[in-house]
Amino acid sequence: MDWLSAAKSFTLIAQYGSFTQAAEKLNISSSAISKRIDWLEKQMGLSLLIRTTRQVKLSEAGHLLLPKAQALIAQFDHILEHSQEVNKTPSGTLKIAATLAVGNSILMPSIQTFLSQYPDITIQLNVLAPGALPDLHHDLVITRHYDEFDSVAHKGTCLLDYQMKLFAAPSYLRRHSVINNVNDLAGHKMLLSNYYHKKGHIVLSDDSIFTFDHCNFVSDHLDAMLEAAEQGMGLMFISASYIHKQLHEGTLVPVLPQVKSANKQLWAYYPNSAFIPIKTRLFIDHLKQQLATQQT
Numbered sequence: 001m002d003w004l005s006a007a008k009s010f011t012l013i014a015q016y017g018s019f020t021q022a023a024e025k026l027n028i029s030s031s032a033i034s035k036r037i038d039w040l041e042k043q044m045g046l047s048l049l050i051r052t053t054r055q056v057k058l059s060e061a062g063h064l065l066l067p068k069a070q071a072l073i074a075q076f077d078h079i080l081e082h083s084q085e086v087n088k089t090p091s092g093t094l095k096i097a098a099t100l101a102v103g104n105s106i107l108m109p110s111i112q113t114f115l116s117q118y119p120d121i122t123i124q125l126n127v128l129a130p131g132a133l134p135d136l137h138h139d140l141v142i143t144r145h146y147d148e149f150d151s152v153a154h155k156g157t158c159l160l161d162y163q164m165k166l167f168a169a170p171s172y173l174r175r176h177s178v179i180n181n182v183n184d185l186a187g188h189k190m191l192l193s194n195y196y197h198k199k200g201h202i203v204l205s206d207d208s209i210f211t212f213d214h215c216n217f218v219s220d221h222l223d224a225m226l227e228a229a230e231q232g233m234g235l236m237f238i239s240a241s242y243i244h245k246q247l248h249e250g251t252l253v254p255v256l257p258q259v260k261s262a263n264k265q266l267w268a269y270y271p272n273s274a275f276i277p278i279k280t281r282l283f284i285d286h287l288k289q290q291l292a293t294q295q296t
Helices: 001-016 019-026 028-042 060-086 100-117 171-176 180-185 194-199 223-228 245-250 278-295
Strands: 048-052 057-058 091-099 120-126 138-146 154-162 164-168 190-192 202-203 208-213 215-219 236-239 253-260 262-272
Touching: 001 019, 001 060, 001 208, 057 060, 091 100, 091 278, 100 120, 100 138, 100 164, 100 223, 100 278, 120 190, 138 278, 154 278, 164 171, 171 253, 180 253, 190 194, 190 202, 190 223, 194 215, 223 236, 223 245
Parallel strands: 091 120, 091 138, 190 215, 190 236
Antiparallel strands: 048 057, 138 262, 154 262, 164 236, 164 253, 202 208
16 A cells, blocks of 8 residues: 555545545545555544445545645656656647737747757747736746736746847938937937836836837837837837847947846746646747847
């Protein structure tokens, strides 16, 4: 006899209220499951079940033991699942949520290389509304770090530290007054996401507050925002990680390079459980490696 078999028998009897049904579920005889419970009660020195001719109920000691027995079984199942996954090719669907900006600029290059290594995995990338908190419908939620988000249902890990800076099209800078310092920005219009439009300001690296007094375009669509910036519609606060192509081609250039936002972080949030699926762990590790390579 062993603790795990006895615990499984005990939890099934608690679930069905019947030795017979629990025995059928385990594909053993009623006498065999009865022996397991007798052994468990002797080991505990307690009576765990109240038996009548019509039903079986948990005793007070049984009610106290039940969550511990369930936790023991869950822990064993996680260990077994993990050991089985180590010996097989990762497969299945990995559901990821991210904002359009993160998905297009940060994730897509890593997704392409990840799938080339693990062709049996399917990635479902869904759009996360800017400012939306992580949910439990996805295996991974990639978003900026939220100081106010403290959910016991989630774990998280930092993927990237970054700062936002000002950029504009050369054509915009030629048509407008010279920008030598932060005070000169007062007469210029900004291109903003809905989040920063509602917030109305951004905290800079020196802890000062830069207020968005004027804007002429608001959108959460990264491609539209970049098109507006390249057309010279206004100034844009954004991480350089999102605009490698534009900087390389010269369609956007830095404005006041010394002006930076306070430090920010990109995080991966995932459900808090004792066992993290191998495909989730592999993608997080791959993404961290790719982002670290880009930063060097």
